Amino acid sequence: MSKVLREKVLVVDGTGLTLIVERKGRVKNVNARLKGSVLRVSAPPGMREEDLAPVVENLARKLLRRAHARRVNEEGEALALARKVAARFPYPPSVGRVLFVTTQRSRWGSYSPRTDTVRLNAALRSMPRWVLEAVVAHELAHAFHPDHSPSFWRLLRSVCPETDRAKAFLAGVSWLAHHYGELTPVERDLLGIEGATGLDDRTCSP
């Protein structure tokens, strides 16, 4: 069985990976393993380079997301934070675990009272703590009001006064994520306004 090894650098979602492609005679599918920043790929010998590239990129993205979510979940910090937020409710909902997930692309979080689980969009991990707190509070408040009725907002603002600020912050984040590609390099540069990072250490404690 002959093996051909090739090594190059692959950049996926801004993360640089060392890509090692191995052509194996017996391999029928493309397989990938990510260890640290090294991505090892085995591919059938006959597969064309231009067919392989998009498959590798997809696999790399998936593995990176998974690795990122796992690292976050191990921290356990989010669980302590969620329990702290839960304790502010008149009837504290029970939080058994908090998971950062990469599968909820259309929402920031969810809470299941049945499994006591808070699921948070993994992108929240790198955002200010008070934003994460506000999302947790929002999801927990749904345990009492499934809708976005006035009573829902009243309860939410009573346990998290930073609710509206966090809502605006997340709307800005989403806007930028959707429009970043349309901005010119000069405009992107202009976004780095001093003191406008929102990274101050407010919390949503009432």
Ligand SMILES: [Zn+2]
């Ligand atoms: Zn909601």
